[in-house]
Amino acid sequence: MTITDTTPRVWPACLNCYNNGRLVGQWVDCTDVSDVTITSLHDGFRGPYSGCEVIWCIDHENLPVKGEIGLAEAGRWGDCFEEADPDQWPAVCAWVSSGCYIAEGTGDIPSMSQFEDAYQGQWDSFDDYATQLAEGIALTDDWPEEAQRYFNWEAWSRDLAFDYTVMDAPDGGVFVFRNC
Incomplete structure (x- = not known):
């Protein structure tokens, strides 16, 4: 390592x-x-x-x-x-580099409270994040089995991505940020 x-x-x-x-x-x-x-x-x-x-x-x-x-x-x-948590510094830098962040005052310095709200973690892919989110909110649990079977996860994940900023992580995978 x-x-x-x-x-x-x-x-x-x-x-x-x-x-x-x-x-x-x-x-x-x-x-x-x-x-x-x-x-x-x-x-x-x-x-x-x-x-x-x-x-x-x-x-x-x-x-x-x-x-x-x-x-x-x-x-x-x-x-x-x-x-910042030192382990999260690469994510803070990625958030600022994305251009889709909230600055503290008038410069480039990010608001760390806004970062904490926006940061959803490091994932292997955005699809992995979307899958975990769907499971966490029990998205399809009350649906009939047939509806669950035919649900288009790829389209749902693609549409969900419009609400997020996804940046490559330096050690692999991606950082996921909820858009502010």
């Missing part, structure tokens, strides 16, 4: 140094970005460092956003990661 670390990280850099051809920065977990300062970024690098004031995250991993982000936004992602 392969264990993959899904902790969101950023590479904050001194923007002045970066713009002047010096790569001054370090990888930091998003949960620890509050400890990043201009001084801490320059530890171990030779100066002079006049004009160094702005920190900008020029790279990231395990975040469902594209491009560069600010240090404050990285910190909000760290807060989100701490609020």
Whole structure:
């Protein structure tokens, strides 16, 4: 079994140094970005460092956003990661990547309470989820046997999928989210 670390990280850099051809920065977990300062970024690098004031995250991993982000936004992602169950972080990222999610405030940070409401789990396929749902609500239990036998499960599952967002899971199967 392969264990993959899904902790969101950023590479904050001194923007002045970066713009002047010096790569001054370090990888930091998003949960620890509050400890990043201009001084801490320059530890171990030779100066002079006049004009160094702005920190900008020029790279990231395990975040469902594209491009560069600010240090404050990285910190909000760290807060989100701490609020989420670490095992569910890939599902949180998939939900945001789907574009069919509820953001907290004005940025890309997802509302974790909305995630908990929307997330239906990881399944081998959407059909597996639909089958479990039908059994859980006893969909056909009170139907006559002949009606049960001729019920079109494939069409029902296909129609049910319109109420859900389904995203591929990185380790196989799919994540299922109820549309908000």
